[in-house]
Amino acid sequence: MLDRFLPKTDFASYEEFIEQFRIIVPDRFNFAFDVVDVIAEQDPDRTALVWCDEKNHEAAFTFAQLKQYSNRVANILVSHGIGKGDPVMLILKRRYEFWFAVLALHKIGAIAIPATHLLSAKDILYRNNAADIKMIIAVNDDEITSQVDAALPQSPSLKTRVLVGGSRDGWIDLDASLEKTSDQFIRPAGNKATENSDPMLLYFTSGTTGMPKMVLHDFTYPLGHILTAKYWQNVKRNGLHLTLADTGWAKAVWGKIYGQWIAGASVFVYDYDKFNPKKLLSVLSHYGITSFCAPPTVYRVLVKEDLARYDLSRLQYCVIAGEPLNPEIYSQFLKKTGLKLMEGYGQTELTVTIATYPWLEPKPGSMGKPSPGYDLDLLDDAGNPCAVGVEGQIVIRTDKRRPVGMFQGYYREPERTGQVWRQDIYYTGDVAWRDEDGYYWFVGRADDLIKSAGYRIGPFEVESALLEHPAVLECAVTGVPDAVRGQAVKASVVLAKGYSASDALAKELQDHVKKVTAAYKYPRFIEFVEDLPKTISGKIRRVEIREHHNQ
DSSP states (O other), X not given: OGGGTOSOOOOSSHHHHHHHOOOOOOTTOOHIIIIIIHHHHHSTTXXXXXXXXXXXXXXXXXXXXXXXXXXXXXXXXXXXXXXXXXXXXEEOTTOTHHHHHHHHHHHHTOEEEEOOTTOOHHHHHHHHHHHTOOEEEEESOHHHHHHHHHHGGGOTTOOEEEEESSOOTTSEEHHHHHTTSOSOOOOOXXXXXXXXXXXXXXXXXXXXXXXXXXXXXXXXXXXXXHIIIIIISOOOTTOEEEEOOOTTSHHHHHHTTHHHHHTTOEEEEEEOSSOOHHHHHHHHHHHTOOEEEEOHHHHHHHTTSOGGGSOOTTOOEEEEOSSOOOHHHHHHHHHHHSOOEEEEEOOTTSSOOEEOOTTSOOOTTOOBEEOTTOEEEEEOTTSOXXXXXXXXXXXXXXXXXXXXXXXXXXXXXXXXXXXXXXTTEEEEEEEEEEOTTSOEEEEEEGGGOEEETTEEEOHHHHHHHHHTSTTEEEEEEEEEEETTTEEEEEEEEEEOTTOOOOHHHHHHHHHHHHHHSOGGGSOSEEEEOXXXXXXXXXXXXXXXXXXXXXX
């Protein structure tokens, strides 16, 4: 499958990879037809998806079955008025029906809008009206369906609600409809066929300030994730890949569908409500997961377990993203498993943009080096390129080329798009620096940087230092007004079980940071809190912490 989209698939070095990697984008590419259905015809019994939940239920689907189920769902949706360009929201947690539905929407040419199950009625209402959502497909969970129903009266565009895994008044029972529906679906032609530039996927990104942005991707987006799967996650043909992510987040399509199937791997889905490290390790062992992707918070928990009790011999490759990696966690995981954690960086708007690719020796805490196809730069506040060791905002120049898989813009918000993508430069809003070997090191969001006594301090570095202390369960570092320094560093700390807040502990944490990182970065204020304010996606709302301090 890869050969159809890449003139060259294997590279001897990172330098050769940068120079020679190219993606062939066919006309009218449609992932559901041109990848899933093609594999279904050529190798119908190949396993596409393996699923299990925390109650030991399990299921597996071949590509032939995915073709049939997605065709059935497409026919059902069309019968209820869904056509090309219609927005449909999917609130399906980690249910395997998500894959049936998203492929069906691709086949129809509708816009798939994956969403988290944590949305309130207010959140759903905002999304319904911002995107004119026509249909919602949700899992049978009263906490979800009741929120959808509450938003319905003020959602004029929402015509149909579809339920997976049960029945409910006013909702279409998808399970009951599936077996009664034809598994044949003819690829639309003429003006109903999809073009590469048509909208395919839309994500509401829950930022730390303002209302969520609507990130819009077109039908070429899946091809961009060849980089993500084949070359960063290093998935193998006939391997079994697990990315820990709910289907409501963009990380799911990074690691649970597009690039993995193009590269010949099968996708594993672990469906759970409450994370349990022992159960996860049992799953990794029992199913023989060969490649694994998770955020640093997961690895921080895993290294505390007795990994020798689990057979991880088939686990060949592990990658990490979401926040900077603490070097101590890297070292512990390497010592216990023999596996290096390969870090990467990207955004909902992009595919993997910077990564520790297989040819690179990881530097713990570094994101790695730029991906091919991304014309990357670091710019200072005046818009000038930064020298080695100088912090600047990560930008992508698009005057000569636009990376395959980069977003089209923010849906229906040209002004918001223009604020971050102007004069053929996309401003990520993330600050980093580059070392003499060309590795990039994340500092923080531009809005979150702390300017204290002439120093620029990134919150992540201070947070990483604090998290090395056993008393710290979670923390958030912010800048607060200071008459002498302009800003001072403040840490909001959630304590681990068995620890109590005290002046002595605060002093201990301050001294710990001074030892672990530069002394000027230590938090002059420490506040012990029960929890941290977060967005729906789990991002810390540092703006809320700053506002609370100023009250």
